[in-house]
Amino acid sequence: MSQQADNQDRPWLDPDAEPFIKVQGVTKKFGPFTAVDNVDLQIYRGELFCLLGGSGCGKTTLLRMLAGFETPTSGTIYIDGAEMSQVPPYERPVNMMFQSYALFPHMTVEQNVAYGLKRDGVAKADIAMRVSEMLKMVELTPFSKRKPHQLSGGQRQRVALARALVKQPKVLLLDEPLGALDKRLREQTQFELMNIQDQLGITFVVVTHDQEEAMTLSTRIAVMDEGRFVQIGTPTEIYESPDTRFVADFIGSANMFEGRIVENGADHVVVRVSDPRIEFFIDHGMSIKEGTKVWIAVRPEKIKISKNAPTESGANQIQGTVLGVGYLGNLSTYRVQAGSAKVVDVTHPNQSRPKGDRHAVDWDDQVYLSWDPSSAVVLTK
Amino acid sequence: MGQKRSTFLFSALCFGMAFLYIPMLLLIIYSFNYSKIVPVWGGWSLRWYKVLFESEEVWSALTLSLKIAVMNATFATLLGTLAGLALVRFGRFKGRTLFSGMITAPLVMPEVITGLSLLLLFITMAELIGWPGERGITTITIAHITFSMAYVAVIIQSRLAGMAQDLEEAAMDLGSKPIRVLVDITLPLLAPGMVAGWLLAFTLSLDDLVIASFVTGPGANTLPILIYSRIRLGLRPDINALATIIIVVVTIGVIIAGYLMLRQQKQRERDMQMAAQEVVKLDA
Structure with missing residues (x-):
């Protein structure tokens, strides 16, 4: 009993906890190149999980496999108990925030955010309500009629976040969410992101190459190198007790x-x-x-x-x-x-x-x- | 030294411009010449414009050319867009390299050969299946589609290649099936490329003499065929008038297009500046 209470914030320590995302023996090859090499991973409900590594370490490929843009060469992926590796992206309970934000340039902020709901056949009145709610949360209500090119970088980032969150996905995937922002905006956005995650309780999986970002944001970090996990642990574990020289040198x-x-x-x-x-x-x-x-x-x-x-x-x-x-x-x-x-x-x-x-x-x-x-x-x- | 170079550049510019525009200027001037013999000046007059507008033959050639150009541009845009999409977005399918090489072949093929081979095709088909029974508007349109489609495919291909794929992925991520992504995202973003392709195909068709004269039949004279056949018998003042009208129409078209493009670009720059300034204000 007391053991369970202790682990409420740390489900990965609880042997009985059921992982929300389960990656089992997943390999992804592009021709002769192995991008992701037989990895196993468990992510629990409500986590803010970071995949951290240098460029070409396979973190983005793994994220794209969670989103459904790539199919694993071998292995299986479960999200909330359902096998996902052959499910197309438009049928997954997952949304992604792209590194480039990928806002539709021919639609207004409002239309961008409403797009996913429209595709799901949500009633018009409902769409309007949920979009305005979401825009309020990211503080973009006065900008709802603008096109993406009429926004600053930080505003675009928030539109991308709102668009990905409005469908209330089970998992939100974020590809270098703060990569394109300047330092001051980054720090501010970082905390906003954590607040939003806390409010909505959605599981976040973040890909980043920035160790500082990973340290402040995440509940746990998986350090990747050459398609494999080198170490998975809380920021403190990773920093204070690195397993290998690579991790000790990469983090700090x-x-x-x-x-x-x-x-x-x-x-x-x-x-x-x-x-x-x-x-x-x-x-x-x-x-x-x-x-x-x-x-x-x-x-x-x-x-x-x-x-x-x-x-x-x-x-x-x-x-x-x-x-x-x-x-x-x-x-x-x-x-x-x-x-x-x-x-x-x-x-x-x-x-x-x-x-x-x-x-x-x-x-x-x-x-x-x-x-x-x-x-x-x-x-x- | 600097002075010298600028004189050189200036004279080069003058020669270049003169080379490009003096012939057209001459043509325009001679179109207002009263005299029946082109190089002999007979005073200002609109006589040949009147002759031109009264000529049934010119009007029917112009209508035929426009009809063919519109049909050609529409079909070429449709097929060229599909080809471009297949080449850029459908990943690596078997025979992709061959396909992409073959689709651009009409761009480099001499027109004479394209025309000749299409003529042979039409004759053989008429022999075998009895269609096309008579060469004319249909055969010219088909011939034009075959080569202008290649131009459209190249335009669409380059526009697609420059368009980041993540927009399409984002739409798919938000719940759109591939066909929906095409309608909602890809085609609207491709629209400028498709318009450019349509206009190019239209112009190519309107301009073509060689291929059209191979595959045309009795009575089907496009404007270039008509002009060429009249010129063969010597310079004619009414053709000068026709050419002047074409020059004026084209010039007006180019000016309007340029103005619209400039306005759009300025609007865009203003929008972006505004967004940037707001951030500065908020920070302050």
């Missing part, structure tokens, strides 16, 4: 060290790195044999930087020379030469004002870098 930035396990205790692991010569002490046990080659990832903001030597010497600290300082106002980034070839990136919030032009840590300073035993992540691939 990470300092990567190559080393070997030299000690494997029940509650700790020690990894020795040769360049720079340091030992990483990790405060949890792992099922890895001693001597295995591993990589250690440490996020730049998890590293403390100081001109004073730490009181205890030992693991999880190195000495280095500051090669460069990037002052960003709210925080500074430091590049520290630690080993013979290794440069470590550190970011540090500027919690006190620098005196005049003198910063606490500056170019060519000798510094000590240290981090908590829980901050470093051990990666085996």
Whole structure:
């Protein structure tokens, strides 16, 4: 009982929950090229799920298969319990917001939004009501008689959203929904999108290449590379416990060290790195044999930087020379030469004002870098 | 140096314009010549216009040409649009490359050969199935459709290729079956291309002498055939008058089309500017 209550917001943790979208062993080939390679995926009702990856990783192809524009070469797709892989797009309970918005240029805003309802044979009065409701929600009522070319980019985006939502689809697919907007509008729209999703409770599947967008929007993220999922998890899981070097590097930035396990205790692991010569002490046990080659990832903001030597010497600290300082106002980034070839990136919030032009840590300073035993992540691939 | 180049450019421009327009100007002037012998000036007069308007033969040739041109343009647009759609939107079907190559063949084929082969076809068909029994308006129209359809197909093809497919996908996503998508989205967006194709087919047909003279029969004289047959017997002032009328009609048509296009473009620019300005205002 309490377990269920705990997982209400996180249905993917509940073993009894029935996925709303189920992708099973789906492969899509274009000639000799495999765009999507035997993927499995479960998305639950009400999720805001992000497919994240670089260009050509297969995320858009997967989205197009959910919409019905592509048929899987093999595998099955279920949406709300119904098998979908052979159902044409016009019979799916799914709507899509296109990256280009794809507004019909020969129709007004109103006609664009009404189009889907008209095709469904909804009564005229009903159409008018639902369209005006939808336009009110996206704050476009005064623009209802305009043609798409008479709108700004942000307004067009909202028309596209209204048009896709007005049919109350079971799933809304969004292809790079914020890609064409400038930075300020993006941030604003991002939160609007989350609000709308919350209000309507429709399951959203978003494709994006922008990790920041994925982090803020989604309940869960699937990181894709070369047609496969590299990792699926909540934004926190993906960022704090990446499974692979690819994920650690793709989401945010990470300092990567190559080393070997030299000690494997029940509650700790020690990894020795040769360049720079340091030992990483990790405060949890792992099922890895001693001597295995591993990589250690440490996020730049998890590293403390100081001109004073730490009181205890030992693991999880190195000495280095500051090669460069990037002052960003709210925080500074430091590049520290630690080993013979290794440069470590550190970011540090500027919690006190620098005196005049003198910063606490500056170019060519000798510094000590240290981090908590829980901050470093051990990666085996 | 700059001065020199601009003088050169200016004189090149003058020569070019002179080369293009002096012949037409001469033609217009001579159409008002009273004299029966074209190059001899006999004073200003509308005599040949009167002769022209009284000539039954010219009127019937003009009507025939217009009839053929309208029928040709309509059918060529219909078939050419279908061909263009098949080539761009129906994916990769078997023999697509062959089809796309063959549909453009009439564009590069010498007219003499097109005309000759069509004539052979009509004769063979008449022998075998007894149709067409007599060559004339039907055979000319069919012949014109075969080659102007290729032009329309090319226009439609290029317009479709430039038109993003996501509009059609969006319509399908919103619940339209493919045939509905064609009617609601593709055809309205193709309309400008179809109008251009229709006008081009119309002009091509009105203009054609070679193919028409191959496939025409007794009594069916299109305007170009009539003009050519009269000119063979020497320059004639009434033909000058006819040519002048054609030049005037074409000029007026071009001016109207240009004006409409310019107005539309300006309206569009104004709309876009307005949308941009509103955003700035809202931000402020």
